[in-house]
Amino acid sequence: MSRTRAEIAPVFDWFLVAACAAVAGTLVRAIAFTPIEMRQGPAQKIFYIHAPAAWVAFLAFGLVAIAGLLYLWLRDPRLDRFAESSAEVGVVFTTVVLVTGPLWGRPVWGTWWTWDARLTLTLFLWFVYAGYLVLRGAIDNQEQRARYSAVLGALGALLIPFIHLSVYLFRTLHPQPIVMKPGAPSLPDEMLVTLLIAFSSFTLLYVALLRARYRLAEARSALAYQEGGDA
Numbered sequence: 001m002s003r004t005r006a007e008i009a010p011v012f013d014w015f016l017v018a019a020c021a022a023v024a025g026t027l028v029r030a031i032a033f034t035p036i037e038m039r040q041g042p043a044q045k046i047f048y049i050h051a052p053a054a055w056v057a058f059l060a061f062g063l064v065a066i067a068g069l070l071y072l073w074l075r076d077p078r079l080d081r082f083a084e085s086s087a088e089v090g091v092v093f094t095t096v097v098l099v100t101g102p103l104w105g106r107p108v109w110g111t112w113w114t115w116d117a118r119l120t121l122t123l124f125l126w127f128v129y130a131g132y133l134v135l136r137g138a139i140d141n142q143e144q145r146a147r148y149s150a151v152l153g154a155l156g157a158l159l160i161p162f163i164h165l166s167v168y169l170f171r172t173l174h175p176q177p178i179v180m181k182p183g184a185p186s187l188p189d190e191m192l193v194t195l196l197i198a199f200s201s202f203t204l205l206y207v208a209l210l211r212a213r214y215r216l217a218e219a220r221s222a223l224a225y226q227e228g229g230d231a
Contacts, residue, residue, distance in 0.1 A: 019208035022201035026194070034194040046104040048194055052202035053096040054122075058160050060090030060206060061129060065157035068150030080146035081221065083153055084136060085213035087129050089206060094126045109173050117166035118174040121159055128156035 030048035037044035067083035070076070101119065102112040113119065132152050139145035162169075167176045178186040187195065 013208070013212055016208040016212055019201070019205040023205050026198045026201040029197065030194050034191055035188070037191075040108050043104055043107040046100050048198045050097060050100040050104055051195065052198040053093045053100065055199055056202050056206045057090050057093040057097055057125075058163075059203070060086045060093060060210075061125070061153075061157050062160060064090065064129070064132075064153040068153040071146055071150045075143075077142070077146065077221070078218075080149065081217040082214060083149065084133075085210055085217055087132050087153060088213055089209045091126065091129050091133065092209070093202075093206065094122070094129070097122060098126060105173075114173050116172040116174060117170040118163055118172055121163045121166055125156065125159045125163065128152070128159065132156065 026048065030045050034045070034048070036042055064083045064087045067079045067086065071079040071083065101122075105114075106112050132149060135152060136145055136149055139148060164177070166172065167174050
């Protein structure tokens with residue numbers, strides 16, 4: 001029991017600190033050393049938070065789907081704990097996307113929100129995975145909880161390609177991709193370097209948060225097992 005409680009106790013995570021420092025350094029570069037976009041002005045710098053957060057959210061939910069499908073095949077509870085951890089981190093990054101989007105859109109589009117396809121689908125994605133977390137808290141039986149969560153996590157990830165392609169399929173205020181598209185990126189080299197650094201540092205932060213959240217899930221499972229409960 002004491003060993004498990006020690007595992008749950010907060011520990012200093014150098015990897016997480018390094019990831020936060022990398023994100024902070026990225027923001028300093030974006031704000032102070034990256035040119036201001038001519039048409040959008042300083043508001044465009046939100047792009048260096050908004051786009052990498054969206055990438056990480058898609059990555060997180062994609063891994064939820066993969067881990068969930070593997071759980072349905074292998075029935076390994078570690079896969080379920082991984083999916084839960086990734087979903088929780090993904091919801092955090094999707095919240096960042098939904099907050100920074102209106103902050104960027106207001107000075108550029110003249111409105112905080114518009115119900116176009118990409119914005120609406122992204123909001124729906126947030127609700128799906130917030131519901132995923134609620135579902136996990138509503139089911140006591142571990143195996144049943146894992147099965148239901150795996151199905152919902154896999155179905156929710158089907159939204160990701162539609163969100164990416166929505167700017168091609170529908171009329172929307174949202175600009176078309178300037179990096180993740182066929183052909184060369186549509187950014188000046190200095191801005192592109194900053195964006196790629198932002199993608200890397202945000203991905204590093206995702207991995208750090210996922211590791212921390214997964215350790216918590218493992219510790220909770222071990223504690224529940226020792227106490228004779230259901231993790």
